[in-house]
Amino acid sequence: MTSAAEMNAAARDVDVLVVGAGPAGLSAARELRRLGAGTVLVADRETEAGGVPRHSWHTGYGLRDLHRVMTGPAYARALAGAAAAAGAELRTGTTVTGLETTLDGTQLAELTSPDGLQVVRAGMVLLATGCRERPRAARLVPGDRPAGVLTTGELQQRVYLGRERRPGRALVVGAEHVSFSAAVTLAHAGAEVVALVTEYERQQSYAAFRLGAAVRWRIPVWTSARISRVTGRGRLDGVEVTDTRTGTTRFVPCETVVFTADWIPDHELARRADLVIDPGTRGPAVDTALATSAPGVFAAGNLVHAAETADIAALSGRHAAQSIAAALAGGAVGPEAAGREAAGGAGPVPVLVAPPLGWISPNVVTSAVPPPLGRFVLRSQAFRQATRLEARQDGRLLARTRPHRLVPGRPVHLTADWLEQVRPDGGPVWVVTAG
Amino acid sequence: MTDRVAGPGREAAADVVIVGAGVVGTAIARTLAAYQLDVVLADAAPDVGTGTSKANTAILHTGFDAKPGTLESRLLARGSALLRPYAAAAGIPVERTGALLVAWTDEQEAALPGIADNARRNGYQAVRPVRASDLYAREPRLGPGARGALEIPDESIICPWTTPLAFATEAVQAGVRLLLSAQVTGLSQADGGHQVTTTRGPVRARWVVNAAGLGSDVVDAMFGGNGFTIRPRRGQLIVYDKLARPLLGSILLPVPTARTKGVLVAPTVYGNVLLGPTAEDIGSRTDTGTTADGLAALLAAGRRILPGLADEEVTSTYAGLRAATEHADYQVYVDAGQRYACAGGIRSTGLSASLGIAEYLVAEMEQAGLTLRPRAGAPARPPVMPSIGEASLRPYQDAGRIAADPGYGEIVCHCERVTRGEIRDALASPVPAVELGGLRRRTRATNGRCQGFYCGARVAALLAERP
Numbered sequence: 001m002t003s004a005a006e007m008n009a010a011a012r013d014v015d016v017l018v019v020g021a022g023p024a025g026l027s028a029a030r031e032l033r034r035l036g037a038g039t040v041l042v043a044d045r046e047t048e049a050g051g052v053p054r055h056s057w058h059t060g061y062g063l064r065d066l067h068r069v070m071t072g073p074a075y076a077r078a079l080a081g082a083a084a085a086a087g088a089e090l091r092t093g094t095t096v097t098g099l100e101t102t103l104d105g106t107q108l109a110e111l112t113s114p115d116g117l118q119v120v121r122a123g124m125v126l127l128a129t130g131c132r133e134r135p136r137a138a139r140l141v142p143g144d145r146p147a148g149v150l151t152t153g154e155l156q157q158r159v160y161l162g163r164e165r166r167p168g169r170a171l172v173v174g175a176e177h178v179s180f181s182a183a184v185t186l187a188h189a190g191a192e193v194v195a196l197v198t199e200y201e202r203q204q205s206y207a208a209f210r211l212g213a214a215v216r217w218r219i220p221v222w223t224s225a226r227i228s229r230v231t232g233r234g235r236l237d238g239v240e241v242t243d244t245r246t247g248t249t250r251f252v253p254c255e256t257v258v259f260t261a262d263w264i265p266d267h268e269l270a271r272r273a274d275l276v277i278d279p280g281t282r283g284p285a286v287d288t289a290l291a292t293s294a295p296g297v298f299a300a301g302n303l304v305h306a307a308e309t310a311d312i313a314a315l316s317g318r319h320a321a322q323s324i325a326a327a328l329a330g331g332a333v334g335p336e337a338a339g340r341e342a343a344g345g346a347g348p349v350p351v352l353v354a355p356p357l358g359w360i361s362p363n364v365v366t367s368a369v370p371p372p373l374g375r376f377v378l379r380s381q382a383f384r385q386a387t388r389l390e391a392r393q394d395g396r397l398l399a400r401t402r403p404h405r406l407v408p409g410r411p412v413h414l415t416a417d418w419l420e421q422v423r424p425d426g427g428p429v430w431v432v433t434a435g
Numbered sequence: 436m437t438d439r440v441a442g443p444g445r446e447a448a449a450d451v452v453i454v455g456a457g458v459v460g461t462a463i464a465r466t467l468a469a470y471q472l473d474v475v476l477a478d479a480a481p482d483v484g485t486g487t488s489k490a491n492t493a494i495l496h497t498g499f500d501a502k503p504g505t506l507e508s509r510l511l512a513r514g515s516a517l518l519r520p521y522a523a524a525a526g527i528p529v530e531r532t533g534a535l536l537v538a539w540t541d542e543q544e545a546a547l548p549g550i551a552d553n554a555r556r557n558g559y560q561a562v563r564p565v566r567a568s569d570l571y572a573r574e575p576r577l578g579p580g581a582r583g584a585l586e587i588p589d590e591s592i593i594c595p596w597t598t599p600l601a602f603a604t605e606a607v608q609a610g611v612r613l614l615l616s617a618q619v620t621g622l623s624q625a626d627g628g629h630q631v632t633t634t635r636g637p638v639r640a641r642w643v644v645n646a647a648g649l650g651s652d653v654v655d656a657m658f659g660g661n662g663f664t665i666r667p668r669r670g671q672l673i674v675y676d677k678l679a680r681p682l683l684g685s686i687l688l689p690v691p692t693a694r695t696k697g698v699l700v701a702p703t704v705y706g707n708v709l710l711g712p713t714a715e716d717i718g719s720r721t722d723t724g725t726t727a728d729g730l731a732a733l734l735a736a737g738r739r740i741l742p743g744l745a746d747e748e749v750t751s752t753y754a755g756l757r758a759a760t761e762h763a764d765y766q767v768y769v770d771a772g773q774r775y776a777c778a779g780g781i782r783s784t785g786l787s788a789s790l791g792i793a794e795y796l797v798a799e800m801e802q803a804g805l806t807l808r809p810r811a812g813a814p815a816r817p818p819v820m821p822s823i824g825e826a827s828l829r830p831y832q833d834a835g836r837i838a839a840d841p842g843y844g845e846i847v848c849h850c851e852r853v854t855r856g857e858i859r860d861a862l863a864s865p866v867p868a869v870e871l872g873g874l875r876r877r878t879r880a881t882n883g884r885c886q887g888f889y890c891g892a893r894v895a896a897l898l899a900e901r902p
Contacts, residue, residue: 045849046889095846097831112852114841117834135886137674137751140734142725145753147871150887157892164892228727264748268850271678 016324017109017122018042018088019096019269022051023310024301024317025128026079027065029088031321037328040088041120043111045095049083050076051130053310055156057188058181064311065318075310099125099273099297107296124324127270127284127292127299128317131306133178134262136230141259143240146232152182152260159189168255171239172196175203175221176409178307179260183219191256196221199244201383204409227257261409263306270299280352280359281305287348287364288371288416289323290316298324305361305377308411312377319372349393350428356382356406357389360414360431368419376414378431380406389414390434394427400434448628448639449473449612451805453646454619454654456480457488458595459778460646461602462789466797468609469815471808475638476603476611477631479618479650482873483866484599486648487785489876490723490755492672492712493703494686495519495529495591496787499554499562505764506795508557511784514791518598519591521790525601525817527594528704528824534590534686535565535574537581537740543690544582550690551585561588576682578742590686594704595786596876597820602789603866604818609810613866614638619647622657629774642805644776644796649720649758651766651779658775663766667720667756668782670712671729673737676884677706679747687740698736700744704824705851705879707750710737716759723754750884757783767796771803821860823879830854847897848890850883858894862901874898 015038018025026049029042048054053061056072063069066078084090091113098110107125111118133151150158158164170191172182175198183193196203196219203221222241228249229240238253265283276293278285283304284292292299300320301313308316349365358381362371378389384406391399391414398418406412414431422429451467453460456478464476480486495518498511522529538544547564554562565584571577607613617633622643624630631638645654652665680702689697701709713729730752737744759782760766766780776796781788801807822829830836830843831852837844842856861868861877868874871881871894880894881887887894 045846093845095831095849095852097852112831112837112844112846114837114844116837116844117832132885132888134748135888137886138749138884140730140749140752142727142730142752144724150891151885153885153888154891158895162892162896164895229724231724233721268678 011108011119011121013121014039014041015123015328016040016126017107017120018126018128019109020044020051020128020130020301020303021046021049021080021090021092022128022130022301023053023075023079023314024130024303025126026050026083026317027314028126028128028300028317028321029083030079030086031318032325033083033086033088035321035325037321037325041122042083042088042090043094043096044090044092047093049080049090049092052153055160056181057160058184061310065314066311072310079314096269099269101294101296105296123296123328125297126317126320126324127297127303128301129266129269129303131263131265131302133260134264136259139259139262141227141230143230144232146230146234146236148232148236148256149230150256150258152178152185152258155182155258156185159185165189166191166256168192169194169253170256170258171227171252171254172258172260173227174198174260174262175200175205175223176261177205180205182258182260186256186258193219194252194254195219197225197227197241198223199226200224200408204407230257263302265303265306267303270303273297278359278361278363280363281361283361285350285364286362287366287369288362288419289367289369290320290362290372291323291366308377316372323369349422349424349426351376352428352430353378354430354432356380356384356433357431365419365422365429370419371416375416376431378412378414379409380412381408383407384433387433388435389431391418391429391431393422393429398422398429406433447473448626448641449475450640451475451642451644452477452629452631452638452640453644454631455646455648455651456483456599456603456613456615457486457646457648457785458484458599458602458789459648459781459785459792460644461599461606462793463644463646463778463796464606464611465602465609466790466793468606468611469809471810474606474611475614475640476606477614477617477619477633477638479616479634481616481869483603483613483615484596484876485872487755487758488595488599490672490753491595491670491783491786492699492701492709493593493595494701494787495593496784497559497587497589498557498784498787499559499587500550500691501557501784502763503553503556506767507765507784507788510765510767510791510795511788512558512791513794514788517790517794518787521817522593522598526820526822526827527597527601528822528826529591529593530702530704530824530826531589531591532685532702533586533588534688535570536585536587536688536690537570537577538583538690539580539739540582542692546690546692547583547585554587562586574683574685574687576741576743577687578739592686592702592704593786594824597823598786598789600866600877601818601820604820604864605815607865608818609815619654642774642776642800644778646778648781649756651758651777652760655766655777655779658770658773661766661768661777663760663762663780665720665780666759666761667717668759669715669717669722669754669756671725671733671752671754672709672711673730673733673749674703674751674753675708675710675744676748676750679708679744680706682708682741682743682747698733700737700740704826705882706825708744710744712755720756723756725752725754729754748884751882751886765792767792769796769799769803774803776800818865821857821877823877830857847893848880848883850885850889851879853878853880855897858897862898867901869901871895871898
């Protein structure tokens, strides 16, 4: 390895380094250029820019950010093209392997690519590394370890990028939006989708999408059920399905099983850089400007809310870009803006949730800067009918919503018109369900 | 290249056929390869090291806790002493993390002096007691309630996959013929030698070495049987994400007592954390499945030993079968009359003891009449294996290697940071990967936290292009 001094000498200087060229990173890069934020370098470890939409061939992308609807690959190309046209430099096949803040406040990132090792010195960094599905092992599903056990991400790449056929019977674990998408992909690959299997008492997708997928291929949804064992040597023979109400099990022969959803942010770089991690989202904790706990480091997209739709991730990237541009222009945002020192050492105020709510994003209040789209996004871990959300600090009511229907895996929103009322020296803001 | 063996029509009999290409069989093969012998190394699987050798706790033991006076104690100490320099020369990842044998109860604390005494009787002197306060200073994330510990400073972590691969590579480069996907189905005598029937045809040889692991009693029975039966003991393990690695410094061993065996927590040379194993006596020789009860028991034990594990992601779970027998010791012996050598009943210390077992068994074979003439020319040296451990510089970190070959800068498996250059090398090595499992064991590709979400399709495509 080269010494730190040599690396420093060879360092490349940019105003902003964006890590990840998915919808959030690409949208941020374009917005940064549009706002005159200087040199913007986007690094992505994949060989093509665009992120997950590259291998998601259904339509519906671009609705809320580009105001037109297209397939995933077309959307990925549109975002990458727009970022490049705006003057951002896109470097694919390039992995950011380390990130640290120097004493003078600049960010040093280590990059690996076929061109070699490089250190990039950036004024600001935006982390937009996205999220992935928890695989079977992380869900602790016991049994054998045969081939044919996939996540949606791997399935889609095998089928749409690798043109793989998957004849035979298939089961899909999960019954939310992405699960139906996996079922459609399996059908395209020649599989007979036996069922979608969910531990919940009902499915969680939107009616239009569900009908499109399920009616066309007549796929049933097995509710209150889980995969309790995987069987097969080499190849998958089938799985044991347990009815969670009765405890009875049955063996279902199949050649493929796809574990969908159960998202986790790709937070390795954030954790290695010692950023504060939010216990709910498991991504870096971010304030409403999308600043992390490290000055000069921002985070956006599904790294901070796994997983929202691509257009929401894109708008999150755009929002972070505006915060970064403001910070580069001298307007303090993020932890500094909260005036931690000015307020007598009061720290940023965490925003926490209690069950059945699973997470909220953003999850720190340091200023009255509104969050992306002027609202917090939350997830519930259970179904609830007509439930209001309340935000309180030290028992004091800050906000109460109209009744919401809570569905696991689907977003619920809390308008952020109460930020002015948060006391910087007070306790955490708790967002809870109330009747 | 792999199957450097002629088919059934081959005229000359080999000098030795080794049945089983696990860590013990490959160690015996590379030991015999130093001599002027024609050696065939056969295995039922399509790769080396696919049985007990691939799924264990990946610890290079000192043998401090062996039963003094047993062959296992002796060969473990000798094997461990041989493997350490061999690993350093061959690039087998090893980290000398040391181990702490942690006592959590009065009973366990009372057992520590006896364990220290046992270690000294095994010839291992460096064991020393550690007070609770010092223990927590060294392992601050250890769960509350530890009474004290014994430190075994030479216990190390090792790559269990590279070890048999290095032995097999050295053997193949020295002329040993590797016969894979060749399950032994029978044995007969012809022309004063053995004829071993395999699913890939017969192999004739003057000597047969039984290193068949979980099948070693079946092979032994073909020679009349010496009275041991494999009683497979299953060990389930949980692998935690690399972000859990800072939670511990040393291997944290349980204190075995009359009532419980306990589980260990150990770092791995890949930068993960391992929790396990269970110890279940099962009837099956093939059931390497994990169970809900087994995983739940491990999670409960892990919460107590290292509570921080509960907040970390699980990367993988697996189970391995140890070739336990009704005997407390190895079943390693030579039958001169039948020209048969047995290395059976190697339960869970085979990785550490492998070179000691090979050295001992080959010496016994010589005693029984096998002529050992060193090969002409320079003595064989350990091969240089691709280093897949975190303690050494990985290709993606190596500016010089990337400059010489940009394939080492092209990361394909992001979680494990495996490059296209390494995958290409593994598919073209002297003992090449022929399927995904073999590629994983040679490179770590797809072994990481995403389990193929990002790279599974790409790795499958690269595998399909193999020469």
